[in-house]
Amino acid sequence: MAHGVAAEAAGAPVAHPGEKTLLRFLTCGSVDDGKSTLIGRLLHDTKRLFDDQLSALERDSRRYGTTGETIDFALLVDGLVAEREQGITIDVAYRYFATDRRRFIVADTPGHEQYTRNMATGASTADLAILLVDASQGILTQTRRHAYIVSLLGIRHVVLAVNKIDLVGFDRHRFNEIALAFEEAVAPFGFRSVAAIPISARDGDNVIAPSPRTPWYDGPSLIGYLEEIDVTSEE
Numbered sequence: 553m554a555h556g557v558a559a560e561a562a563g564a565p566v567a568h569p570g571e572k573t574l575l576r577f578l579t580c581g582s583v584d585d586g587k588s589t590l591i592g593r594l595l596h597d598t599k600r601l602f603d604d605q606l607s608a609l610e611r612d613s614r615r616y617g618t619t620g621e622t623i624d625f626a627l628l629v630d631g632l633v634a635e636r637e638q639g640i641t642i643d644v645a646y647r648y649f650a651t652d653r654r655r656f657i658v659a660d661t662p663g664h665e666q667y668t669r670n671m672a673t674g675a676s677t678a679d680l681a682i683l684l685v686d687a688s689q690g691i692l693t694q695t696r697r698h699a700y701i702v703s704l705l706g707i708r709h710v711v712l713a714v715n716k717i718d719l720v721g722f723d724r725h726r727f728n729e730i731a732l733a734f735e736e737a738v739a740p741f742g743f744r745s746v747a748a749i750p751i752s753a754r755d756g757d758n759v760i761a762p763s764p765r766t767p768w769y770d771g772p773s774l775i776g777y778l779e780e781i782d783v784t785s786e787e
Contacts, residue, residue, distance in 0.1 A: 572650075575778060576677055578659040580702065581684035582694035586715040590684065590753035591647055591660050594775065597760045598649045653779040678702075679783040680709040682774075683734075687726055687750070688719045691733045699734075703741035709783050710738065712748040713774060717766065718755060724768040745781070749774050 579587040647658050659678060681702040685695055699710065712734045720726045731748035738746060749758055750766050751774055757763035758773050772780070 572654060574655045574657065575679055575781070575783065576657045576659075577680040577682060577778065578678040578702075579682045579684060580698040582686070582689070582692045582698075585684040585686050585689075585695075586753045587684055588660050590682070590713065590715065590751070590759070591658055593753050593756060593759050594656075594658070595647060595649055597756065598651055598775070651775060651779055656778065676705055678705075678707055680711065680778070680781065681707050682711045682713050684713045684715045684753075685730060685734070686719070687714050687717045687723075687730065690730050691737060695734075696737050699738050699741060703738070703743065708742070708744040709781060710743050710746050711774070711777065712746065713753075714748060714750045715753050717750040717757065718752045722750070722757075722765045724766075727769070747771070747777060749777065 579590055581587055647660070649656050649658070681698075683695060683699055683702075685691055702710070712731060714727050714730050717723075717727065727748070727750045734748065735746060749771060750769055751758045752763075753759060757765055758769065760775050761773055762769075771777070
């Protein structure tokens with residue numbers, strides 16, 4: 553049931569052919585749900601990195617990274633020394649990137665409860681919020697808190713990015729369970745659109761292109777959704 557609702561929502565955006573508009577969005581969610589990793593993945597996969605930046609990222613991944621031998625994409629965004637050493641986001645980091653269809657400004661906001669004010673700052677200029685949840689953890693208190701805050705700040709479009717879907721074996725039922733729980737939790741908040749997308753920010757599943765590891769998901773990739781959604785509609 554949840555997947556059916558999520559798939560319908562994920563297919564709802566209205567395209568504007570030939571118009572390269574700007575979308576401002578933020579990533580939020582609980583601690584360690586993968587917000588900075590997702591933004592780093594978006595920057596990397598949309599070719600926003602120069603060779604020297606990529607080399608520096610590989611070097612920093614060996615020094616500060618938390619992903620073993622693979623590139624730690626979060627380090628592209630977590631700029632403060634304290635953030636890198638602790639592996640968390642404290643300040644709000646803004647990044648620009650673009651695809652052939654749209655331009656984007658994204659705010660990476662803190663997940664720790666004590667930095668909620670910083671998260672609200674990032675939300676104040678956004679048109680859309682991506683709320684990340686760890687597929688192995690599900691909807692947490694901080695997830696609900698962030699959803700409530702973005703609703704108070706007037707954001708009416710939300711994407712639930714069910715991240716680390718690989719940790720639950722790309723399980724369709726787990727995705728459906730989380731999507732339904734989120735839809736029920738945010739029902740009172742008055743969002744105009746709520747779409748759920750299963751992703752792996754670390755590995756890239758459903759971030760830029762549809763993943764063969766989620767054949768049960770027939771909606772767009774995350775970037776495909778962001779390219780198409782109409783945030784100007786008052787319907």
